[in-house]
Structures are given as structure tokens and as C-alpha cells.
Amino acid sequence: MDPSATSAALEERVWDALRTVIDPEAGMDVVRLGLVYGVDAEPGAVHVRMTMTSAACPMGDEIAHSARAAILGSVPEAGDVEVELVWDPPWTPSMMSEDARSFFGWQGS
Secondary structure, rough: OHHHHHHHHHHHHHHHHHHHHHHHHHHEOOOOOOEEEEEEEEEOOEEEEEEEOOOOOOOHHHHHHHHHHHHHOOHHHHOOOEEEEEOOOOOOHOOOOOHHHOOOOOOOO
């Protein structure tokens, strides 16, 4: 099998695992909230870059821990999982999915 195809399939499974991680303050998953900036995945190593809605978010470490646990629980071949909290670019509501913006009553981008 093509290694890039394997990595792409693994990456999609990681994204699926992240969709189960709920931001407890927003009551919505971190993917729809636009908090996940990127996933790099290959068998044995996964690196996730994510942010919070504010650098002062008291739930940041807990959400990052939940993201790592969700990946390890759903994607056993992920191996070494690193979830990095990043602050650049700063999160804005325009990063949310359209359905998330609609849910919160925010129109436009």
C-alpha cells in the first residue's frame, strides 16, 4: 500500500477522533469550533496543532489531554501522540464551521 495513502487514512481517523472532543464551555466539538489548526499523521506518530478561543482559557490543558486520549483510544496505531497548543494565528469565530456559527447565532465570516 502507498505510504501516503496510509498516512491520509490515519489522518482522517485522527480527525474523526477529534470530532468526539467537546469543549465543555461551548458544548461543541473542537473541530466544528475551528480549534484544530492541523494534523500530521503517520503510523507511529501523530502531531496535532490546536488552539483555544482565548489564551486565558482555563480548559486548555484539559481539552488538549482529552484530544490526546481520544486519539489514543480510537486510533491505536497512532503511537506517539503530541497535542500542541498554539496561539498563532489567534482564533476568531470565522474559524468555526458554518453550522457552529449558525448554532451560536453568528452570521457571516
